[in-house]
Amino acid sequence: EAQVTQNPRYLITVTGKKLTVTCSQNMNHEYMSWYRQDPGLGLRQIYYSMNVEVTDKGDVPEGYKVSRKEKRNFPLILESPSPNQTSLYFCASSLEGHEQYFGPGTRLTVT
Amino acid sequence: GENVEQHPSTLSVQEGDSAVIKCTYSDSASNYFPWYKQELGKGPQLIIDIRSNVGEKKDQRIAVTLNKTAKHFSLHITETQPEDSAVYFCAASMGTGGYQKVTFGTGTKLQVIP
Numbered sequence: 001e002a003q004v005t006q007n008p009r010y011l012i013t014v015t016g017k018k019l020t021v022t023c024s025q026n027m028n029h030e031y032m033s034w035y036r037q038d039p040g041l042g043l044r045q046i047y048y049s050m051n052v053e054v055t056d057k058g059d060v061p062e063g064y065k066v067s068r069k070e071k072r073n074f075p076l077i078l079e080s081p082s083p084n085q086t087s088l089y090f091c092a093s094s095l096e097g098h099e100q101y102f103g104p105g106t107r108l109t110v111t
Numbered sequence: 112g113e114n115v116e117q118h119p120s121t122l123s124v125q126e127g128d129s130a131v132i133k134c135t136y137s138d139s140a141s142n143y144f145p146w147y148k149q150e151l152g153k154g155p156q157l158i159i160d161i162r163s164n165v166g167e168k169k170d171q172r173i174a175v176t177l178n179k180t181a182k183h184f185s186l187h188i189t190e191t192q193p194e195d196s197a198v199y200f201c202a203a204s205m206g207t208g209g210y211q212k213v214t215f216g217t218g219t220k221l222q223v224i225p
Contacts, residue, residue, distance in 0.1 A: 042217040102154030
């Protein structure tokens with residue numbers, strides 16, 4: 001089954017404790033992206049990747065890091081999480097940069 | 112950068128009626144306009160999209176219209192059903208070839224009343 005998977009689905013952590021949210025797709029898509037979703041703000045793009053080792057900032061990249069060492073994986077790294085990063089995070093992938101397939105989401109709470 | 116405004120934020124309709132959601136965008140370079148449906152507890156899913164060289168596109172009960180001059184596009188759902196209840200997002204993106212930077216609207220929560 002074609003899908004985008006994210007882990008973990010739920011995470012509660014404390015300020016400053018480094019964490020990684022994994023994202024993997026099995027569709028051989030070139031493009032992958034991370035978004036955060038906050039009430040009243042819609043989906044905001046954090047980072048995107050056009051191919052292995054090619055990444056670029058979206059609209060809200062501060063406090064986040066990404067890497068794309070393999071085509072199928074695009075982890076999101078929070079080196080020092082803060083409470084304002086409490087949000088619902090989505091990973092997405094796309095074959096040609098248009099239609100995006102979203103993962104199920106990761107709900108992160110930073111206390 | 113691109114700015115996408117979406118209205119209304121909530122919409123209630125009777126089953127069988129039509130629903131219309133409107134979006135405006137700011138950057139005339141945007142050339143791809145998708146609509147996503149997000150059901151409770153799930154990720155958004157593409158339901159229809161339109162490119163800047165097309166004025167209207169239909170897929171069964173769903174249609175999207177684009178007015179490039181006015182920089183607005185709309186989602187039309189006819190004969191609404193309870194399973195249409197969800198949050199709908201519009202988006203605008205720009206770029207040719209490589210990956211397109213995407214800006215989403217703030218979402219419309221649609222409730223279809225049986």
